[in-house]
Amino acid sequence: MRDLLKQAAPTLSRLRFLVQLLTFALSVYGGLLVGSYAAQKISTALPALSCAYDSVNGGYCVLVPLQHQMDHRVGAVMARAQQVTVQVLIPVFVTFSTFLLFFFVLGKAFCAWVCPLGTVQEWLFRLGRRLGFAMTPVPAGKLRWLRPVKWLVLLALVFVVPLLAGLGYAPHSAGNPYCDICPSRIVTTLLTANTEELAIRTGADGFSLGLGIVGNLLAGFVVAAALAVRQPFCRICPMLALNAVARHAALLRLSKVEHGKCDKCGICTRACPMDIPEIHHAHGRRAFNEDCTLCGRCAEFCPDDGVIGIKFGPLALFSSARDYYKKRVRGETPEGEVKPIRIVRKPARETHAG
Structure with missing residues (x-):
């Protein structure tokens, strides 16, 4: 019994689990409490992958407005040189300022404590341990070429491609390419019983169709890989890259x-x-x-x-x-393997007849 009480004592991981559970409910289902219209006003610059395609979301991640502003504001306004004024600077400044305000307080903890996609991956990994899947760590040698991927995704899909769409050099459907492949778009919306984002839009242009196929494949890969690999998508997530830029300022x-x-x-x-x-x-x-x-x-x-x-x-x-x-x-082992609870019974006391 003493061992059971010791194992039930509060730990940092249990506290993080409670925070994850609360913020997961707020980010994925928060709109049910305040209404979908009000939920859009809570925040559109969260430093975590809180998907805008979730119709009952409680707040959107900063990557959503950044893509739209690269497309509809920065790109479109730069195409008309006479309008390159505060119409460009103010929206981008406000988005980054809101992001930095959130980030200044909790910094990169948004990734591990708040992000719903990060929480789902962690829960899937724990499920994999229960099901007996072999754990697959990522060796340091592979990390060297894997780490730059998140920066390339941030640069290409959040900034450059939406900007090119706004300038007219890319199709209109390229206005938010990262959202089209983000696993959170499918994973968290499925948790709200919304299967619409799982469907591939076959009537769209080739660019949009290709991104849709990549998005479905990536979501399926992340769900399957998370059973054996810890946080597989987090390693290439552009939000992790964006958070890394100012990590020492938090x-x-x-x-x-x-x-x-x-x-x-x-x-x-x-x-x-x-x-x-x-x-x-x-x-x-x-x-x-x-x-x-x-x-x-x-x-x-x-x-x-x-x-x-x-x-x-x-x-x-x-x-x-x-x-x-x-x-x-x-x-629990450091790698995340859960140890079985052992109940140690004390030997019964011997009674002696008088």
């Missing part, structure tokens, strides 16, 4: 101090859902890598006191501790 950040045992340990990288090797080898600002989502697992599974922590400005919100590590590994 109040919430990851910190790591140099420690003599780190070279021989490496548990933090094994615990990291993004397989980040820098958290093992580096310290200081370099340990807070561009792929970090601030989930906090590296700090949870660090076996030494005060080495890895999460700070909000000068305040330490959570710091690694050996006692916490011992409690954490009783129920």
Whole structure:
């Protein structure tokens, strides 16, 4: 019974799960509470993949207005040079300012604590552990060529292609190409029993049709891959790239101090859902890598006191501790394998006849 109570004690991951559950309900179903019209006014610049195609959404991610503004505002206005005025600058400035205001407070934690697609991937990975699927980590060698993909997606599909559509060099259907392939468009809308986004628009032009096919294939791949690979889409997500640009300016950040045992340990990288090797080898600002989502697992599974922590400005919100590590590994391995609960029964006391 004592072991059961210890395993049921609050942990950072349980707190993150509660936050994920709450923000998942708000981002995917929040419009049911305030109405779809009011939900559109809550925010259109969330630093998380909260899909605008979800008809009962509680707020949209910043990638939606950025694409539309590249197409309908920046591109269209630049095509008419006499209108290159505040019609371009103000909307883009407001979008980025709203994004930065959100980001300044919680930073990259939006990825691990708020983003509904990130939450779905994490839950699928846990399901995969229950079903006995073999876990597949991404080795450091593959990360070198995988990491630039998110920057290419951000540059090409969020900025360049919508801008070309606004200038008239790309078809009108290219105004929001990232949304056409984003897995969140299909995954989260299916969770609201909306199957419309799953359908491929065969009557559309070739560009739109191609993006629709890619989007369906990508969504299916992400769902299947998440059963064995931790956070597969997060690794190429343009929101992760956008959040990485200003990660050091946010109040919430990851910190790591140099420690003599780190070279021989490496548990933090094994615990990291993004397989980040820098958290093992580096310290200081370099340990807070561009792929970090601030989930906090590296700090949870660090076996030494005060080495890895999460700070909000000068305040330490959570710091690694050996006692916490011992409690954490009783129920789960750093890689995410859940250990079975063992019930230890005390031997019955012997009674002696008088």
